[in-house]
């Protein structure tokens with residue numbers, strides 16, 4: 001597709017360079033909050049041209065036009081795909097539309113990056129992977145935390161044998177009170193679940209990546225709802241969520257068994273009575289262990305228990321993470337570089353999440369196929 005090269009700045013820095021070759025013509029399906037973060041990241045990449053935005057809400061289309069000078073505005077993605085014929089599409093709708101919008105885009109010949117979670121169920125993920133294979137197009141999942149310098153360091157430490165055999169990982173994505181008060185994050189029908197699928201997914205994806213992506217084989221777990229389905233009663237960062245339509249869990253706890261014998265424990269909550277918010281994973285191996293926040297490696301060295309912390313890691317805020325994940329996608333589309341988070345990574349994480357939800361509904365451990 002492209003006939004020129006563009007340097008990739010470390011951490012997706014904002015330096016904009018001239019690009020003389022063919023551009024990647026992109027469109028957005030879903031033009032809400034996260035699409036703006038993506039658009040700002042893509043606007044630093046001279047080889048990307050954003051031609052169209054699709055949203056069922058006309059106000060969001062107006063924002064695309066006035067704030068980002070995007071002129072192809074559509075309420076229906078089938079019409080956009082037919083008229084614009086984009087090279088690549090970013091799917092930023094609520095989770096329930098990820099699969100249909102992705103499949104339609106792939107069938108129209110576009111490469112796709114879909115926001116996390118990949119979809120609502122593993123079955124939908126599989127259909128997306130099949131569609132990408134059939135169309136011969138790239139399919140990426142918006143897992144930005146695997147581009148974080150701490151994740152990269154810990155992944156490399158595992159590859160270099162610092163942890164030995166990984167036995168156990170604890171994933172925590174806990175908000176003291178952080179129920180989204182926008183979008184449809186409280187509606188199971190449109191999202192597939194609550195904090196487990198919405199924020200647990202982030203910590204699971206990076207922990208699973210650092211573990212070396214083992215195959216999950218069984219899940220146990222339980223979910224509870226006790227705050228979100230009632231009106232907001234305390235001062236919190238996002239008050240007045242739509243409690244009347246709230247049908248997802250407030251807290252999910254799960255345990256996953258992997259084919260290699262490792263165990264992953266997961267805690268995810270929008271409303272946990274804990275001292276403070278937690279966003280972290282802890283890994284324990286036979287030779288060493290680590291935490292993601294702060295990034296640290298715990299080993300035995302010179303007859304001593306040693307805690308190692310990086311002397312330097314690049315600063316990496318949310319915007320930088322998005323530049324990195326979109327850089328990887330754009331490089332995949334234009335230059336056929338390998339995707340860091342392909343559909344296969346998305347379905348593995350989806351099976352973990354789905355396993356916990358199924359185990360909770362069945363009140364017993366369930367198999368993951």
Ligand SMILES: NC(=O)c1ccc[n+]([C@@H]2O[C@H](COP(=O)([O-])OP(=O)(O)OC[C@H]3O[C@@H](n4cnc5c(N)ncnc54)[C@H](O)[C@@H]3O)[C@@H](O)[C@H]2O)c1
Pocket residue numbers: 029030031032033034035054055056057060075077092093094095097115116117142144182183184198
């Ligand atoms: N990677 C991250 O860190 C991150 C952060 C936030 C959200 N997300 C993900 O991004 C997605 C969107 O989240 P958001 O916060 O932007 O939500 P949002 O509610 O702000 O935006 C979603 C938009 O999609 C539109 N939409 C709904 N159905 C549509 C359809 N069929 N066709 C076209 N447009 C449609 C809505 O009108 C809305 O404007 C979710 O899947 C969420 O999990 C990812």
